[in-house]
Amino acid sequence: MGDRGRRQDGVTRRSVLAGAAALAASSCGPRSASPPLRFWATSYEGDYAPHLMPAFTAATGIKVDVQSVPSTATHEKMLTAFAGGALPDVFVLPSGWIGEFAMIGALAPVPALDYVEDIVPSALALAQIEGKNFAVPWSAAPQVQFYRRDLLRDAGYDTPADTWTAWREMGRAIKHRRPDEFVFLTLLNWPDTLFSMLYQTGMTMLRERDTRGNFRSPEAEFAFAFYLSLFTEKLAPRALSTEVQDAFAAFAQGRYAVWPSWPSLLLDLHRRRAEIPRERWGVARLAGPNGFGPAAMIASNVAVSARTTQPESAWALVRHLTSTATELRFQQLIGNLPARETAWTLPQLQVPMLRPFAEQMRQPAMAPKIVEWERIQIEVQLVAEHVVRGLLTIPQALATIDERIDQILAKRRALVEAGRIT
Amino acid sequence: MTRPAMTGQERTAWLFTGPVLAIILAVLVLPVTLALALSLTDYSIYALADWDNVKFVGLGNFAELLRTALFWRALANTALFAVLGVPMAIGASLGAALLLHDATVRWKPLWRVALFVPYVTSVVATAVVWRFLLNTRFGLINYALGWLGLPPADWLGDPHASIPAILLFVTWKIFGYNMIVFTAALSAVPQDLMEAARLDGASRWGRFRHVTLPAIGPTLLLASVMSVAGFLQIFAEPYVMTLGGPAQSTVTVLYFMFDEGFKWWNLGQASAVAMILFVLILAITFVETRIGKRNAWL
Numbered sequence A: 001m002g003d004r005g006r007r008q009d010g011v012t013r014r015s016v017l018a019g020a021a022a023l024a025a026s027s028c029g030p031r032s033a034s035p036p037l038r039f040w041a042t043s044y045e046g047d048y049a050p051h052l053m054p055a056f057t058a059a060t061g062i063k064v065d066v067q068s069v070p071s072t073a074t075h076e077k078m079l080t081a082f083a084g085g086a087l088p089d090v091f092v093l094p095s096g097w098i099g100e101f102a103m104i105g106a107l108a109p110v111p112a113l114d115y116v117e118d119i120v121p122s123a124l125a126l127a128q129i130e131g132k133n134f135a136v137p138w139s140a141a142p143q144v145q146f147y148r149r150d151l152l153r154d155a156g157y158d159t160p161a162d163t164w165t166a167w168r169e170m171g172r173a174i175k176h177r178r179p180d181e182f183v184f185l186t187l188l189n190w191p192d193t194l195f196s197m198l199y200q201t202g203m204t205m206l207r208e209r210d211t212r213g214n215f216r217s218p219e220a221e222f223a224f225a226f227y228l229s230l231f232t233e234k235l236a237p238r239a240l241s242t243e244v245q246d247a248f249a250a251f252a253q254g255r256y257a258v259w260p261s262w263p264s265l266l267l268d269l270h271r272r273r274a275e276i277p278r279e280r281w282g283v284a285r286l287a288g289p290n291g292f293g294p295a296a297m298i299a300s301n302v303a304v305s306a307r308t309t310q311p312e313s314a315w316a317l318v319r320h321l322t323s324t325a326t327e328l329r330f331q332q333l334i335g336n337l338p339a340r341e342t343a344w345t346l347p348q349l350q351v352p353m354l355r356p357f358a359e360q361m362r363q364p365a366m367a368p369k370i371v372e373w374e375r376i377q378i379e380v381q382l383v384a385e386h387v388v389r390g391l392l393t394i395p396q397a398l399a400t401i402d403e404r405i406d407q408i409l410a411k412r413r414a415l416v417e418a419g420r421i422t
Numbered sequence B: 001m002t003r004p005a006m007t008g009q010e011r012t013a014w015l016f017t018g019p020v021l022a023i024i025l026a027v028l029v030l031p032v033t034l035a036l037a038l039s040l041t042d043y044s045i046y047a048l049a050d051w052d053n054v055k056f057v058g059l060g061n062f063a064e065l066l067r068t069a070l071f072w073r074a075l076a077n078t079a080l081f082a083v084l085g086v087p088m089a090i091g092a093s094l095g096a097a098l099l100l101h102d103a104t105v106r107w108k109p110l111w112r113v114a115l116f117v118p119y120v121t122s123v124v125a126t127a128v129v130w131r132f133l134l135n136t137r138f139g140l141i142n143y144a145l146g147w148l149g150l151p152p153a154d155w156l157g158d159p160h161a162s163i164p165a166i167l168l169f170v171t172w173k174i175f176g177y178n179m180i181v182f183t184a185a186l187s188a189v190p191q192d193l194m195e196a197a198r199l200d201g202a203s204r205w206g207r208f209r210h211v212t213l214p215a216i217g218p219t220l221l222l223a224s225v226m227s228v229a230g231f232l233q234i235f236a237e238p239y240v241m242t243l244g245g246p247a248q249s250t251v252t253v254l255y256f257m258f259d260e261g262f263k264w265w266n267l268g269q270a271s272a273v274a275m276i277l278f279v280l281i282l283a284i285t286f287v288e289t290r291i292g293k294r295n296a297w298l
Helices: A002-024 A043-060 A071-083 A095-103 A121-127 A149-154 A164-177 A192-200 A218-232 A247-252 A265-271 A311-321 A324-334 A352-361 A373-388 A394-408 A410-417 B008-038 B045-049 B060-067 B069-101 B108-120 B123-133 B140-147 B162-187 B191-199 B204-232 B236-241 B253-263 B267-294
Strands: A037-042 A064-069 A090-094 A136-142 A144-148 A258-261 A281-284 A297-304
Touching: A037 A043, A037 A071, A037 A311, A043 A064, A043 A311, A043 A324, A064 A071, A071 A095, A071 B045, A071 B253, A090 A095, A090 A311, A095 A121, A095 A297, A095 A373, A095 B045, A121 A136, A121 A297, A136 A324, A136 A352, A144 A149, A144 A352, A149 A164, A164 A218, A192 A218, A192 A258, A192 A373, A218 A373, A218 A394, A281 A352, A297 A311, A373 A394, A394 A410, A410 B045, B008 B267, B060 B069, B060 B267, B069 B108, B069 B162, B069 B204, B069 B253, B108 B162, B123 B140, B123 B162, B123 B236, B162 B204, B162 B236, B191 B204, B204 B267, B236 B253, B253 B267
Parallel strands: A037 A064, A037 A090
Antiparallel strands: A090 A297, A136 A297, A144 A258, A144 A281
16 A cells, blocks of 8 residues: 555656656756655664765765654554555664564565675574575674672672672672662563573573473573562562663662663763763673673664565665674764674774673574564563562462463464474 | 335435445444454464464454453453542542532632643653652652651552552543533533522532432433543553553553554454453443433433
8 A cells, every 4th residue: 555655656756747847848857756765773773873874875866764763662663564564665673573574574585695794693693584684784782781880899899790699799788888779770571681591591491393481490490589589689679661760860870780781871871971970880791690691682683675666775775784884883873883793803892891792792692583582571571570579489480481472372383383384 | 026216305314324324334334343353363463474374263362362361450450440440530520520610619710721631631741740750769649648657659660559550640631521521511400409409408418419410410421431431441541651560460451452463463362352342341331321221311
C-alpha cells in the first residue's frame, strides 16, 4: 500500500515537474524526482545520525530523511511498519533482532562480501544468521561497569574487583560507609545484568535445538543466588526504571557507586559533565564468578529493507555509515564504539578509558539466535523480579521460567518438528 | 412467489440509512468478525514470514489463555481496577457536583473549569507529573504523609500499593467529566419536590436519597456503564506509570493484549483476549441495564 502510494506520488510529482518544464519551455531537463532515502535509528544513534548525512548527500546527491525511533517502542514499531509495508529503506537493528527480521523477509541480503570485511569478529558473529549476512555491523556495545572512583577509593578500592565474591565484598564495604545509599545500579526491569551473570556461568539456556528452556541447572541457580544476594543485602534497589526517573542523576549524586551499563552512557557523561567531573568516574569490565568473562553485548547493525525501491542508494548509504571514517566521527560525537577493525588501530581509540570496552568486545556472550529471544529475556527478568520481591524461591522461579519458555516456544517447536524452520 | 415492490417511502428510508449502515458494516462489523476469525487461528510472527505457517486452532487460543497465569492475573488486576475505581471515580464526580451545585458556592464556572482541566490534559504528561508526586523519596505525597506523622509508602514500587496509586491518579484525571454530566442532571432535579420534602422535615440525607437520587438515576446509570467499560479497558495509565510492574501487579487485560499482539505479534492470541474482553463488557453492561430497568430508570 505505502509503496504503491509513494510510487504514484513520484509519478505525479514527475509529471508535474515535466509539465512545469514544458510550460516554461526551458532548456534544462527535468530534475531527478526520486524521493529521499528514509533512515531509522534508535535513541542517540537516531538523534545524531543527521550529522552524518551532509557528507553523504554532498558526495552522492542523495538526500536522506532521518527518523529517530524511541528505544522503548522500536521493536513493535518496526514489526508494525513491516506488516504495513512502511519500513524505511535503511534502518538500524540490534544484532538480536536480525534473525527475526530476516525470517519474516524484511531484510535484503548484503550484496557483496566487502561490506563485512574488516569487521570486529565478535560483532560479525553476532550479526550473521547461519553464516549469511543480512546487516552490516555498525557499532559494538559490550556491557561494562561504570564506577565512582571517589566512592570506591573511600572504601579502599582503586578499581572494581573482578570476581563475584570480591565484587560483592566491595559493595558491602561501600554500603558500610554509606548505609542510606545503594551500590549497584541495576533495576528490576533491566535484564542485561542478570543475563551477563547467567552467561558468565557458561550455562546453556535452551535445549533440544533451542525449542525448550534449560534453566533448571546448577549454573542458573548459582547466578540467580548471586543476583538475589545483591538485593537482599540492599546493595541494589528493589525498584523499576519507572521509579528511578533519572538514573544518571542518581549515579552523579553518589546514590550508586557502580553502574553496569553500555557505551551510550559515555555521551551522557560528556553532556552532563557539570554534574559529575571526569576524574570521578571510571570504566571496568564486569566481574565474573572467577574473573572477567563474557558479558551481554548489543551491536548495532545497518540493514536495508527487502522492499526498498532504491537499493543502490540504500547500499551506498550503508557503505557510508559503516566506513571507518564515519564510525570514528560517530565515536567522537556520541561515544559509539566502531565495528571496523581498522578504527581500533588508530590513535583516537587508543586511550586508556576505552581499553575495558575493547577487551570486552573480544569476549561477547552469544545469545541464541531465535525469534523469541527478546521476549524470553524479558520473561526471565520478570520472574527474577518475583524472586527479588520474595514471591518465588529460586527453584520455583527456574521451573516457572522453563515452563514459560516452553509455552513461548510452542509454535517454534511445532515448526522445527515439521521441518519448516531450523 | 414475488415480493411486493419497494414503496417510495421504503426506498427513501434505505437511501438515508444506507450510508450509516455501510459505515457500521465497514468499521465495526467487519473488523469484529475478522478479529473473531483471527482468534481461531494461531497467527503469530511466523505468519508474517509465510502464510502457510498459520493454522486453524479452533478454541485453542482460549484454552491456552485459561492456562496462562498472567492472563488470570491481568483479569484480577482489571477487576480490582474496576471494583475500586468505579465507586471512587463516580463518588468523586458526584461529590464535586453536589458541592458545586450548592447555592452558596461562588465563582462556579471557575471551579468547574479548574476541576475539568485534568480530563482534557494529556495522559502521558500528567502521568509523568504524578510519577514525581508519588516518588518514594522526593514525592510530595509522601512528604504530606510525613507531615501527618505517617510512614512513607513505596507507591509505585510495592505490588500492593501500585493499583491504589494509579487509581488516585486516574480518579483525579477523569472525575471532571462525570462531574459536568452530574451538574447538568442536578439542575434538572425538580425544585418543588425539594421544597416539599424540606417542609415535610426531610433531612439532608433523606432529601438526597429520595428526591435527588431518583431524579439523577438515569444519569448515574449512564455514568456507571461508561465508567465500568472505561476501567475494564484501562491501559495508558499503567503503561506510562509502571510498565505493568512492580511484579506485574498492574498488568491489565488490555495491557496483556497489547503485549501479546503488538509487541510480540501473537495476533491470534491477542484477538482471543479482545473477544473475551468484549463478552465481559457486554455481560456487565447487560446486568447494569437490568438493574436500571428494575429501578425504572430506563
